[in-house]
Amino acid sequence: MAVLNLRPLLGGRLVRGSQPFGLDATTTVEFLSGHGIRTVVDLRSGRERDLLPWLLVPGNGVDLLENPFDPAPQGLPPVGTAEELGELYLDWVRTGPAWVAASLRPAAHGPAFVHCSLGKDRTGVVSALALLAVGTDPEVVVADYTATTAALPELLAVMAQTWSVAVPALPPQAFNPALMLLQSPEGAIRHFLAGFAREFGDAAGYLRDAGLSAAELDALGTPLARSDAAQ
Template sequence: MAVLNLRTLAGGRLLRGSQPFGLDAAATSDFLARHGIQAIMDLRSELERSMVPWLVPNGAGVPGGTEVPDGTEVPNGAGVPGGTEVPNGAGVPGGTEVPNGASVPASLAPNAGGEPAAVVRPAVELIHNPLDPNAVAGSLRAIETPQDLGNLYLTWIRARPEWVADALRPAAQGRRTLVHCSLGKDRTGVVSALALLAAGASEDDVVKDYTATTVNLPDMLQVMAETWRLHVPSTPAQYFSPELMVLQSPEAAIRHFLASFAREFGDARDFLREAGLTSVEVSALRD
């Protein structure tokens, strides 16, 4: 199996795709190395991740990776050595206490000269930045038209603008990043659309990228249905019917989203700055 619906955006710094269907640890390592991936931005909920986890060496932690400059923040709650979690975006100066009273590991403590030691980052950083569609916008079964689907996307970015900024931050900081959800269609499609707009792409370019998913949907839905039945045998087959609008990627849906986004938010670069990216990071998406 593989990461499906895979393609490259933003000059190669950003890749989009599905979850890693059926990849064991060896296949995962091969896939990541082959595509030069430095960060994985996982947009799935905890339940979704539990069914199809990433088997990344040191995936949830930081040990064994590449050193980064002193004072660099650990993004989006990446683990620190020993498995201790640091709150989202929190820096790790020497002596800082982290949740549950766990002290910062010795590798992060000040060195003999009193300066904080370098933070260690894994060769491939696995970042969890979840958005649960049902939790944010209610039942997906209410999606009946392309306009409903476009409005669903708007609901997500209205409620969680920082979620988009967090999803694009590694790529904006220069790391080759795979952004994905389950099918790599909706959550990934929204993030990809705003990345493309910020990079200067035209509306037609965004539409072409979004609708490219359509040809991949039959295979992905079959694999997704098998995955759910394996973990939740009672899952009705009709939940993965290609007739459901929420499982399609029609041009009208993304055009509705783009037109509504432009009316409500204006320029994508301004939106991303207000959502939390720096001006330098937003500009880097164009490079």
């Protein structure tokens, strides 16, 4: 199978996408080398990683950074509207600034692949802040987030198949595309961006306070040399 919902940002310095669906060791090497990836930043929980682990070949020059974030340690709050989904994202950046900074630090040092499970929510938040930190127009951030919508039918079908094998008791409606938690509506990212601006000001300042150095922030906005850029 493949990594889905895949697209490069920051001139290929950061590549975002889903978890690796069905990649064996050979296809993993092909995927990572094809995009020039030096670091895989895995935002999934331990249970998610155990279900679909990375099959990295030792000594191939690719580092794996496990930087898990549990999106709902006390259980997910009711999410029935796009605004409530955007508010959930705001809760994450309120509680996890060090996690956001650690997720983006590898991209400052070379091409990094950042992913969660669907490459939608945790990855979407990290990607949005990376784009904002280098001065990207917020409308571009909105477009990047909503680009996931086209990938969702395939993503949800593959996720349902993957989890039904691992957890046979999983109810069929767990990956119902009508669930707001499984959508990427424009209203969610707009709510997040407006709330973030009110609470934190600018993303570069947020990331600096979270632990990224001035040099790392500058690097995020610096195009890679052609030989280093993701293909």
